Amino acid sequence: MHILLFGGFLGSGKTSVILQLAKRITASGQETVAIIENEIGEDGIDDILLSAGGFTVKPLFGGCVCCQITSDLVSAVDEISRTLNPDWLIIEMTGLAVPGNVAKLIRRYDASGAKCKTITIVDAGRWAELKEVLEPLVVSQVQESNLIIVNKADIAGPDIETTIADVRTIVGQVTILTASAAGQLPPELFEEVINLE
Amino acid sequence: MSDATVFSQSRQIAFSTPAAMVDLERLLKEFLLGVGEALSYNGIILGHIKVMAKIPAGGELLFLSLTRLDQVDSKASPAWNRAEDAGVDSLELTINVLVFGYSRKTVETVVNTALQRALIQG
Numbered sequence: 001m002h003i004l005l006f007g008g009f010l011g012s013g014k015t016s017v018i019l020q021l022a023k024r025i026t027a028s029g030q031e032t033v034a035i036i037e038n039e040i041g042e043d044g045i046d047d048i049l050l051s052a053g054g055f056t057v058k059p060l061f062g063g064c065v066c067c068q069i070t071s072d073l074v075s076a077v078d079e080i081s082r083t084l085n086p087d088w089l090i091i092e093m094t095g096l097a098v099p100g101n102v103a104k105l106i107r108r109y110d111a112s113g114a115k116c117k118t119i120t121i122v123d124a125g126r127w128a129e130l131k132e133v134l135e136p137l138v139v140s141q142v143q144e145s146n147l148i149i150v151n152k153a154d155i156a157g158p159d160i161e162t163t164i165a166d167v168r169t170i171v172g173q174v175t176i177l178t179a180s181a182a183g184q185l186p187p188e189l190f191e192e193v194i195n196l197e
Numbered sequence: 198m199s200d201a202t203v204f205s206q207s208r209q210i211a212f213s214t215p216a217a218m219v220d221l222e223r224l225l226k227e228f229l230l231g232v233g234e235a236l237s238y239n240g241i242i243l244g245h246i247k248v249m250a251k252i253p254a255g256g257e258l259l260f261l262s263l264t265r266l267d268q269v270d271s272k273a274s275p276a277w278n279r280a281e282d283a284g285v286d287s288l289e290l291t292i293n294v295l296v297f298g299y300s301r302k303t304v305e306t307v308v309n310t311a312l313q314r315a316l317i318q319g
Contacts, residue, residue: 010245010264010295011242011245011263011264040201040203041203041204041293043293045248045249045291048249049258049260052258052274095245125241126265129238129241129243130241130243133298155267155268182270
């Protein structure tokens with residue numbers, strides 16, 4: 001089992017990317033996917049959207065796995081590893097989680113020894129405003145990520161170059177890809193996401 | 198800025214006369230924009246506003262999401278048929294708002310006002 005941890009601010013497009021990725025991985029029938037969906041609200045929406053796509057989804061409600069229900073995440077990963085043992089476990093964190101912190105948690109407590117990759121989605125259409133008002137949160141979300149996807153390139157306009165340059169100053173040499181998950185994502189993006197080398 | 202406000206609500210909406218699917222979708226987008234306009238900052242939402250609409254009779258689902266006022270994102274289950282003529286007489290709504298800068302009371306008032314304008318009075 002390999003673990004893909006998806007983070008990024010609220011509404012950045014995590015669920016849209018995951019839906020396409022899971023369909024891509026399972027299309028050939030050779031590999032399996034399970035998804036852990038963490039939502040803060042009491043009533044889930046994204047877990048139903050992912051379930052409607054035909055995927056096995058374990059919802060975690062009532063708090064953020066980053067800081068409030070960390071033990072629930074560790075238990076869920078353990079349970080899925082023991083019962084389903086999928087080829088890929090995709091974890092969608094809440095839009096308030098700090099992916100680097102969650103990755104540390106999993107690497108520390110996951111007994112399966114699964115390789116874990118952290119992918120953070122950046123909303124190109126809102127980066128400047130979010131950074132202006134919520135800088136500590138959005139900066140911490142991209143720090144310590146293994147891959148950055150600057151999403152919503154279709155609506156970002158020329159400002160996307162400024163966003164990429166700004167994110168580059170935070171993440172250093174980490175790969176940054178641009179995407180528009182409202183449409184069909186390119187095969188190269190999927191290859192980069194599942195590349196664990 | 199302080200912590201995000203989390204607001205979740207499930208509502209059952211009954212229509213006095215059945216609404217066509219295309220009209221229903223338009224009303225739901227009006228509702229979402231009504232909430233968004235009251236909670237926006239420079240045209241964007243410092244968080245997200247999500248709505249799931251379920252038609253109880255057939256289980257059809259429509260997912261709507263708003264992060265900026267100039268774009269409502271939507272995804273529908275395969276059974277959601279925009280050409281459906283029969284009309285819909287009731288709807289189950291799940292509303293999730295996570296936003297910075299507004300109190301829970303304000304969010305609740307905004308949601309209820311937008312619901313009243315777009316889906317209940319209409």
